[in-house]
Amino acid sequence: MNDMQTMTAETRLSNDAAPKMTARDVSVYYGAKKAIDCVSIDVSQEHVTAFIGPSGCGKSTFLRTLNRMNDTIANARVDGAIELDGENIYAPSMDVVQLRARVGMVFQKPNPFPKSIYENVAYGPRIHGLAAGRSEMDAIVEQSLKRAGLWEEVKDRLQESGTALSGGQQQRLCIARAIAVEPEVILMDEPCSALDPIATAKIEELIHELRGRYAIVIVTHNMQQAARVSQRTAFFHLGNLVEYGETSEIFTNPRVERTKDYITGRYG
Amino acid sequence: MATTTGHTIKAFDQDLNQLRANIAEMGGLAEAAIADSMRALVRRDPDAARIVIENDAKLDALEVEVERLAVQIIALRAPMADDLREVVAALKIAGLVERIGDYAKNIAKRVHAIEGSSELRPLSLLPEMARITGEMVHMVLDAFVQRDSKKAVEVCERDRAVDDFYNSLFRTLLTFMMEDPQNITAATHLLFVAKNLERIGDHATNVAEMVYFAATGTHLGERERGEDPVGLS
Numbered sequence: 186m187n188d189m190q191t192m193t194a195e196t197r198l199s200n201d202a203a204p205k206m207t208a209r210d211v212s213v214y215y216g217a218k219k220a221i222d223c224v225s226i227d228v229s230q231e232h233v234t235a236f237i238g239p240s241g242c243g244k245s246t247f248l249r250t251l252n253r254m255n256d257t258i259a260n261a262r263v264d265g266a267i268e269l270d271g272e273n274i275y276a277p278s279m280d281v282v283q284l285r286a287r288v289g290m291v292f293q294k295p296n297p298f299p300k301s302i303y304e305n306v307a308y309g310p311r312i313h314g315l316a317a318g319r320s321e322m323d324a325i326v327e328q329s330l331k332r333a334g335l336w337e338e339v340k341d342r343l344q345e346s347g348t349a350l351s352g353g354q355q356q357r358l359c360i361a362r363a364i365a366v367e368p369e370v371i372l373m374d375e376p377c378s379a380l381d382p383i384a385t386a387k388i389e390e391l392i393h394e395l396r397g398r399y400a401i402v403i404v405t406h407n408m409q410q411a412a413r414v415s416q417r418t419a420f421f422h423l424g425n426l427v428e429y430g431e432t433s434e435i436f437t438n439p440r441v442e443r444t445k446d447y448i449t450g451r452y453g
Numbered sequence: 454m455a456t457t458t459g460h461t462i463k464a465f466d467q468d469l470n471q472l473r474a475n476i477a478e479m480g481g482l483a484e485a486a487i488a489d490s491m492r493a494l495v496r497r498d499p500d501a502a503r504i505v506i507e508n509d510a511k512l513d514a515l516e517v518e519v520e521r522l523a524v525q526i527i528a529l530r531a532p533m534a535d536d537l538r539e540v541v542a543a544l545k546i547a548g549l550v551e552r553i554g555d556y557a558k559n560i561a562k563r564v565h566a567i568e569g570s571s572e573l574r575p576l577s578l579l580p581e582m583a584r585i586t587g588e589m590v591h592m593v594l595d596a597f598v599q600r601d602s603k604k605a606v607e608v609c610e611r612d613r614a615v616d617d618f619y620n621s622l623f624r625t626l627l628t629f630m631m632e633d634p635q636n637i638t639a640a641t642h643l644l645f646v647a648k649n650l651e652r653i654g655d656h657a658t659n660v661a662e663m664v665y666f667a668a669t670g671t672h673l674g675e676r677e678r679g680e681d682p683v684g685l686s
Contacts, residue, residue: 408533409531436533436537437533437534437538437670438534445534446458448533448534449460449533449534449535449536451459
């Protein structure tokens with residue numbers, strides 16, 4: 186019997202050799218209110234995983250449990266087990282700062298520091314002591330900006346302020362900032378909802394290029410975006426994980442009525 | 454399978470309903486064309502045959518309309534899951550039903566060709582074969598509108614009866630031709646008529662396969678077939 190069969194949600198996936206992250210029976214409470222109810226899911230290294238669902242379904246809340254962003258909310262409590270490469274991330278011995286370097290995050294609104302483009306990317310490697318000198322740091326900044334597809338646009342003005350860039354460029358700068366500390370997982374919380382279609386397409390292309398190097402989990406309201414960028418899709422509803430499967434299957438032949446009603450636009 | 458609740462965007466439901474209505478109308482026209490062409494053949498009525506031939510233009514026009522609407526729905530509504538499968542199925546079904554109309558038209562065209570020939574005994578078997586194929590077309594389009602996969606499977610099973618009919622007619626017509634070479638021209642036309650009906654049965658079966666796919670999301674497995682139509686090996 187494999188792990189998949191113990192999951193409560195309708196899950197139809199080929200088993201991965203070893204999932205990058207696993208969540209088992211995870212519940213999240215805000216005070217007395219249960220926001221996430223007993224969610225079990227595997228996140229794979231090779232695939233982009235999309236979380237979809239209506240507002241308030243818990244998808245962002247759940248995403249934040251994966252790098253303990255919920256720790257910053259005073260009355261939030263997480264039950265269950267979440268592991269990164271088999272290591273319990275809620276264990277007392279876990280260094281949260283280190284965890285968030287390994288599991289990076291990109292937010293809905295681009296939030297570059299009010300510093301230069303260079304400093305935005307160099308900040309993480311510096312506090313984590315990843316660069317031995319100026320030239321190593323230059324190399325990290327260049328490589329991160331290249332991977333984020335921004336290098337060609339900013340290489341001649343690295344000292345300009347990050348906040349002076351366009352929205353789409355700012356978001357790619359935030360992705361470069363996340364990449365700079367060599368994370369293993371990148372969480373994206375509606376990374377394109379503040380961007381125009383062209384900037385969105387660039388981010389989507391970037392996600393495609395980053396796939397495989399990092400495990401990527403993206404929360405999106407835009408179902409077409411989930412269909413375009415992910416290989417696996419998880420549908421959340423009212424704090425439950427309803428269905429999790431191959432994206433191509435979820436969007437052409439979902440097995441659960443609630444999933445179907447949501448993705449075909451019959452919800453509510 | 455039919456979903457009871459409508460879409461949040463009502464115009465989407467209207468588009469899908471219009472698509473279903475167009476397909477249903479095509480089915481009705483094709484069914485009538487089969488029956489009318491056979492009646493014209495049995496009665497040797499060239500005027501009735503001409504009406505069948507003229508009416509085929511309506512089917513062609515509806516097929517174009519279904520294509521236009523389906524492409525519009527895909528572009529503007531971005532249908533997903535069962536909606537997407539239904540639109541794709543509608544596109545293919547429209548093409549198949551249009552071909553069914555062409556076969557009926559071809560039967561009507563042969564009415565003129567057998568004019569003046571003597572009594573054609575095998576002709577008596579054709580109306581029953583036409584009745585079964587017409588029923589298949591009727592059933593399969595009901596199944597489409599109702600998203601009824603069971604009914605679609607029933608249609609596939611019926612195709613065996615049509616194939617049996619064809620095999621039996623093939624032998625009968627061959628015997629008829631051997632009895633008297635003067636029968637060959639008329640008998641050959643009847644053989645084509647039988648072949649047309651056999652093809653209509655196959656197309657109805659293909660429609661049934663699309664209906665099954667639209668309703669369930671899976672493809673109908675390779676079903677057990679009846680004896681293959683003769684003359685193929």
